[in-house]
Amino acid sequence: xxxxxxxxxxxxxxxxxxxxxxxxxxxxxxxxxxxxxxxxxxxxxxxxxxxxxxxxxxxxxxxxxxxxxxxxxxxxxxxxxxxxxxxxxxxxxxxxxxxxxxxxxxxxxxxxxxxxxxxxxxxxxxxxxxxxxxxxxxxxxxxxxxxxxxxxxxxxxxxxxxxxxxxxxxxxxxx
Amino acid sequence: xxxxxxxxxxxxxxxxxxxxxxxxxxxxxxxxxxxxxxxxxxxxxxxxxxxxxxxxxxxxxxxxxxxxxxxxxxxxxxxxxxxxxxxxxxxxxxxxxxxxxxxxxxxxxxxxxxxxxxxxxxxxxxxxxxxxxxxxxxxxxxxxxxxxxxxxxxxxxxxxxxxxxxxxxxxxxxx
DNA sequence: AGACTAACTGAACAGCCGTTCAGAGCAAGA
DNA sequence: TCTTGCTCTGAACGGCTGTTCAGTTAGTCT
Numbered sequence: 001x002x003x004x005x006x007x008x009x010x011x012x013x014x015x016x017x018x019x020x021x022x023x024x025x026x027x028x029x030x031x032x033x034x035x036x037x038x039x040x041x042x043x044x045x046x047x048x049x050x051x052x053x054x055x056x057x058x059x060x061x062x063x064x065x066x067x068x069x070x071x072x073x074x075x076x077x078x079x080x081x082x083x084x085x086x087x088x089x090x091x092x093x094x095x096x097x098x099x100x101x102x103x104x105x106x107x108x109x110x111x112x113x114x115x116x117x118x119x120x121x122x123x124x125x126x127x128x129x130x131x132x133x134x135x136x137x138x139x140x141x142x143x144x145x146x147x148x149x150x151x152x153x154x155x156x157x158x159x160x161x162x163x164x165x166x167x168x169x170x171x172x173x174x175x
Numbered sequence: 176x177x178x179x180x181x182x183x184x185x186x187x188x189x190x191x192x193x194x195x196x197x198x199x200x201x202x203x204x205x206x207x208x209x210x211x212x213x214x215x216x217x218x219x220x221x222x223x224x225x226x227x228x229x230x231x232x233x234x235x236x237x238x239x240x241x242x243x244x245x246x247x248x249x250x251x252x253x254x255x256x257x258x259x260x261x262x263x264x265x266x267x268x269x270x271x272x273x274x275x276x277x278x279x280x281x282x283x284x285x286x287x288x289x290x291x292x293x294x295x296x297x298x299x300x301x302x303x304x305x306x307x308x309x310x311x312x313x314x315x316x317x318x319x320x321x322x323x324x325x326x327x328x329x330x331x332x333x334x335x336x337x338x339x340x341x342x343x344x345x346x347x348x349x350x
Numbered sequence: 351a352g353a354c355t356a357a358c359t360g361a362a363c364a365g366c367c368g369t370t371c372a373g374a375g376c377a378a379g380a
Numbered sequence: 381t382c383t384t385g386c387t388c389t390g391a392a393c394g395g396c397t398g399t400t401c402a403g404t405t406a407g408t409c410t
Contacts, residue, residue: 006268007185007268008183008184008185008268008269009183010182010183010185010186011185011269013366013367013368014367014368014369015366015367015368023387023388023389024388024389024390025368025369026369026370026371026388026389026390026391027387027388027389029368029369029370030386030387030388031387034368034369035368035369090265093181093182093183094183094186129342129343130338130339130342130343131331131339134331134336134339134340134343135343137320137324138317138320138340138343140320141316141317141319141320141321141323142313142316142317142320144316145312145313145315145316145317145320146312146316148316149312156306156309161309163305164305164306164309165309165313167304167305168304168305168309168310168313168347171346171347171348171349172343172346172347173346174346188396188397188398189397189398189399190396190397190398198357198358198359199358199359199360200360200398200399201358201359201360201361201399201400201401202357202358202359204398204399204400205356205357205358206357209398209399210398210399
């Protein structure tokens, strides 16, 4: 995962992976069918874990409270897994069409949860936006962008970043 | 550019590029020093053109009007060049450290223009946010995310997307 | 007409690619 | 103690990699 995140799937050889794990290249094939499966398993497992973690979060019924919980969860979960997130967004095109479709479906399932919150918030008139789908994509892009610059030892602590981004997200859809 | 955008820098061979341009592989080296220069020139030229186009835009003095102009410019410019944008965001890690630093500097120069608008808006009290730098990065992430899904023949026309995203951007920093 | 320049071809270079496989080592179960 | 089942090594496979270069072609200037 670290190698794929750092250099990209196509630029990393099975021999590099073997060296990083301390075995010879042939031994890798006792654990994976091929290089493509390695990438797919990485992405698919990441999305499974993300969805499971969101389920475990038990979002509140109140739409605004749910949006805050989702926002903070997303930031926290993604900040803790920069490599996995990076791969999940960068290496989709290196999946075979079949594998891409499966990971894409997982990603849509995650986004659907946010869109549902937004639609409920709009219905309850505690949120306002022109287009629920675009607001959903905008928020995801906004929040995920954090992973490109956030460093645990940077200017801002994790909790400060969470607060600031929740503040921006709230305004983005404020009624 | 199309090949790099579709398959990624590392996954495209000089022979593929040669075939796509209708020459033999050796002929490419009359036009580029090596494969790395090909990528760097693509990214650097893109950033140059982006900065030049923004200069030509002549943003208004009024901060809010400038933010709207910037927002619409960014969306319009990026929507028209999906391949170049995709490469500019995905292939940075495939640049040598020297080349990366140069492209990164160009990117920062672009972002600095947005940050300046935000700071002026905050000073004039027509905008509000917790952190200018983060608001800047958030808006860039928000707007650039459009390129991942926008299609000219999709549900929404370009002008509709512009309006909706300007509406969201305005709210994001509303006083 | 002849010289010069630029672009192209086709072949070659050394080296790396993903993957396979025979054989070795070793721990667990009969 | 013997066998079974993993996991490993080390070498090999055909094929592709970026890059170079001698030789050909074609257009431009004197």
